[in-house]
Amino acid sequence: MTTIREAGRQGMQSLREAFRRTRAGRGASTRSLGVSERAHRLLAPAAMLLVTDAAFAQSPAPASGPGGAPLWMGNLFLILSFMLIFYFLLLRPQQKRQRQAQKMLESLKRGDQVVTSGGIHGTILNVKDDVVVLKIDENVKIEVSKSAVTGVTQEGK
Numbered sequence: 001m002t003t004i005r006e007a008g009r010q011g012m013q014s015l016r017e018a019f020r021r022t023r024a025g026r027g028a029s030t031r032s033l034g035v036s037e038r039a040h041r042l043l044a045p046a047a048m049l050l051v052t053d054a055a056f057a058q059s060p061a062p063a064s065g066p067g068g069a070p071l072w073m074g075n076l077f078l079i080l081s082f083m084l085i086f087y088f089l090l091l092r093p094q095q096k097r098q099r100q101a102q103k104m105l106e107s108l109k110r111g112d113q114v115v116t117s118g119g120i121h122g123t124i125l126n127v128k129d130d131v132v133v134l135k136i137d138e139n140v141k142i143e144v145s146k147s148a149v150t151g152v153t154q155e156g157k
Helices: 004-024 028-033 037-057 071-106
Strands: 113-116 121-127 131-137 140-145 149-154
Touching (some): 071 149, 113 131
Antiparallel strands (some): 113 121, 121 131, 131 140
């Protein structure tokens, strides 16, 4: 069985021989393809690298990383650290805001001055299960959903 180095060397040797044959005969194939000798000089080293990369790609991956630790442990640590960062930067603050909004909606009472999501300012006249009656102006009352109340501007007495 050949090693990776031997396979790479054999591939590079075969490429060098093909390149020499093309240069020696001034390459009938280069004329038929319309490729200049200068292009061959530029592309030959890249082709050799591709053969070497292919030889290394066929080798089996090591079962353990540096220090003898399995590779999956490093990947697991990375995934868990991303999940932890995601939780503390995004999920936890959002849950805190939701709790505060729920607490504010539960504490609504008559006389509170509130603002709705539509920008309507009013004073609470009555609070039902999921509906709030607001007084906007004299003789103007509207019913809005409790969830439409976004903030309390001044608490009632």
